[in-house]
Amino acid sequence: MNNAYILGGLRSYVGVCNGMYRHVPAEVLGAAVLRNVMEKYHIVLPDYIIAGNGVGAGGNIARLMALEAGVDISVPAFTVDVQCGSGLESIAVAAAKIAAGEADVVIAGGFESSSTQPRRGYNPNHPAYTGDNWYSVAKFMPGIHRETVMLEGAELAAEQENITKEEMDAWVLRSHALAVQTQQKGLLKDVVTSVCGAKADEGIRPRMSQRLLDRMPKVLPEGKFITAANSCLINDGAAFLVLCSEKYLQQHHLRAQAKVLGSAACGGDPLVSPKTAILALQKLLQKQGLQEQDIDGFELNEAFAVIDVLFARAFPQSMEKYNVFGGALAYGHPYGASGGIILLHLLESLKQRNGRLGCCSVAAAGGVGTALLVERV
Numbered sequence: 001m002n003n004a005y006i007l008g009g010l011r012s013y014v015g016v017c018n019g020m021y022r023h024v025p026a027e028v029l030g031a032a033v034l035r036n037v038m039e040k041y042h043i044v045l046p047d048y049i050i051a052g053n054g055v056g057a058g059g060n061i062a063r064l065m066a067l068e069a070g071v072d073i074s075v076p077a078f079t080v081d082v083q084c085g086s087g088l089e090s091i092a093v094a095a096a097k098i099a100a101g102e103a104d105v106v107i108a109g110g111f112e113s114s115s116t117q118p119r120r121g122y123n124p125n126h127p128a129y130t131g132d133n134w135y136s137v138a139k140f141m142p143g144i145h146r147e148t149v150m151l152e153g154a155e156l157a158a159e160q161e162n163i164t165k166e167e168m169d170a171w172v173l174r175s176h177a178l179a180v181q182t183q184q185k186g187l188l189k190d191v192v193t194s195v196c197g198a199k200a201d202e203g204i205r206p207r208m209s210q211r212l213l214d215r216m217p218k219v220l221p222e223g224k225f226i227t228a229a230n231s232c233l234i235n236d237g238a239a240f241l242v243l244c245s246e247k248y249l250q251q252h253h254l255r256a257q258a259k260v261l262g263s264a265a266c267g268g269d270p271l272v273s274p275k276t277a278i279l280a281l282q283k284l285l286q287k288q289g290l291q292e293q294d295i296d297g298f299e300l301n302e303a304f305a306v307i308d309v310l311f312a313r314a315f316p317q318s319m320e321k322y323n324v325f326g327g328a329l330a331y332g333h334p335y336g337a338s339g340g341i342i343l344l345h346l347l348e349s350l351k352q353r354n355g356r357l358g359c360c361s362v363a364a365a366g367g368v369g370t371a372l373l374v375e376r377v
Contacts, residue, residue, distance in 0.1 A: 012192070014332040168225070203235065297359070
């Protein structure tokens with residue numbers, strides 16, 4: 001088996017739905033970031049482009065994006081859809097192709113445009129057809145298809161685990177405070193690229209306060225826990241990383257940022273999908289024979305503050321090395337791109353804090369968790 005290395009990567013600024021990227025199709029947004037990554041790392045003909053996308057138009061939108069970016073037509077590209085976990089799974093697949101000797105350089109990550117996602121509706125032949133009604137959230141489990149299913153999952157997880165509003169509030173405030181500090185100090189300047197005229201992450205709230213949290217209504221009619229503050233916004237964004245083999249490093253006289261040590265995926269109850277971020281992380285550490293104290297940095301996609309609370313309970317000694325730049329509650333969660341975003345943040349945190357081992361994890365709709373382990377080199 002070959003080692004898979006990460007040269008680096010870039011992400012866009014993250015926009016809110018119907019915000020600064022509202023007229024930018026997913027493939028155009030992704031292509032802009034992809035071009036900048038290829039230019040930065042002098043990649044002309046990668047062996048593959050693998051990209052996550054959750055709510056795009058389908059039809060192998062990664063290939064469309066690659067062509068939009070001007071990538072040579074000889075370069076294959078394919079799309080991965082694990083919803084929220086798409087970007088991280090794309091990177092895991094890229095690492096596996098390199099480990100298997102099937103590729104020497106792969107660009108992987110993901111892109112998303114909730115602002116321009118297509119309308120969907122059932123075909124009249126389908127048993128669920130009830131007329132020309134549109135839906136934006138896919139069906140994730142048998143028998144249930146509701147627009148609010150992810151919010152319901154976070155609500156149920158909070159109820160099952162006896163998570164309080166106060167516990168979640170603390171994580172909301174932390175996420176925005178760290179993101180504001182990161183923004184002011186330019187701590188992520190090396191991994192963020194400006195495309196389509198964007199100048200800043202659109203979701204960060206410098207004035208987030210306890211008073212504001214106390215005034216937030218619940219988002220579900222019968223809800224007790226989930227608000228617009230302790231759940232992420234709906235977003236647009238893109239992120240890509242360059243992975244390569246040791247042979248590629250030697251041939252091009254390059255130095256990698258990190259080595260991919262392994263990945264793990266797990267299934268869980270689709271009704272409480274936020275729990276799978278922790279389950280996947282625990283599975284990965286067990287698989288690698290590692291303990292909490294061995295890890296120098298954790299990045300989880302905090303689509304809901306519920307995930308933060310679950311992480312804190314499972315890994316109580318790791319608060320100061322967790323989501324150190326803030327998380328998705330502040331930056332946002334552009335589904336297919338989020339795995340790439342948190343991996344870029346993890347690599348920066350390891351570099352700036354002189355850490356060695358780091359883990360990423362994402363919980364995806366339908367009850368699938370994906371986690372990745374890297375070693376800074």
